[in-house]
Amino acid sequence: MISNNIVRIKGLIDRAAQKRNRNPGDIRFVCVTKGRSPDQIREAARCGVADVGENRVQEAKGKYQLLKDINIRWHMVGHLQTNKVKDAVRMFDLIHSVDSLKLAKEIDAQAAKINKLQDVLIEVNASGEETKFGAPPPKALDLVKDMIGLQHIKLLGLMTMAPFVKDKEATRPSFRKLRQLQVEINNFLSTVNYEPSTVLSMGMSHDYEVAVEEGATMVRIGTAIFEEQNR
Numbered sequence: 001m002i003s004n005n006i007v008r009i010k011g012l013i014d015r016a017a018q019k020r021n022r023n024p025g026d027i028r029f030v031c032v033t034k035g036r037s038p039d040q041i042r043e044a045a046r047c048g049v050a051d052v053g054e055n056r057v058q059e060a061k062g063k064y065q066l067l068k069d070i071n072i073r074w075h076m077v078g079h080l081q082t083n084k085v086k087d088a089v090r091m092f093d094l095i096h097s098v099d100s101l102k103l104a105k106e107i108d109a110q111a112a113k114i115n116k117l118q119d120v121l122i123e124v125n126a127s128g129e130e131t132k133f134g135a136p137p138p139k140a141l142d143l144v145k146d147m148i149g150l151q152h153i154k155l156l157g158l159m160t161m162a163p164f165v166k167d168k169e170a171t172r173p174s175f176r177k178l179r180q181l182q183v184e185i186n187n188f189l190s191t192v193n194y195e196p197s198t199v200l201s202m203g204m205s206h207d208y209e210v211a212v213e214e215g216a217t218m219v220r221i222g223t224a225i226f227e228e229q230n231r
């Protein structure tokens, strides 16, 4: 089942990319494995999954230990508490959820201790909905300005979660907003000779095709991989 789902999802990602004359190879597929067992992750890896996403450090830690023998990249997609940062920088190749300077500084400090340059994304609340996490767009630009001086952090781009709505078309404005924000941020970054931000992590099981049409370079998909799909 996992194998069939992955093939189908990749086909739909390719189709959405081609619709906008994008290269399907530019879209990375992150398999979100929260709540799934190490065996399920192994199966996904056998089906070609190279990137897995977890949303809790504690849960990820157990799986990370058990799966050291397979070659996969680990992504932190959930909210990160400062007291979990030490473990997070030891495990994750990419942290998608930086939404405050306090968190960024702690990541920088912990990465410095192990001499790592930690790749991160800024999580943006692009929909303006009342959610607990994610910087509002104007704050995101301020955060970029404050973060670029941190020597052990490398800012690669932005992440957002669209509001959960039945009609997936209704997610499109949030994805557009994230892409526009990236243009603004890159205008700023070019003035300080920082490499442009290229990653847009957006799109989940429900809305990844819309996200790819709107420029996603990373999609984070869980349910559509691990559960029976009847579409």
Ligand SMILES: *Cc1c(COP(=O)(O)O)cnc(C)c1O
Binding pocket: 032, 034, 055, 077, 078, 161, 204, 205, 206, 220, 221, 222, 223, 224
């Ligand atoms: C759970 C989760 C996903 C995947 O959601 P699905 O609807 O299962 O595809 C993506 N991003 C984040 C931040 C998540 O917590």
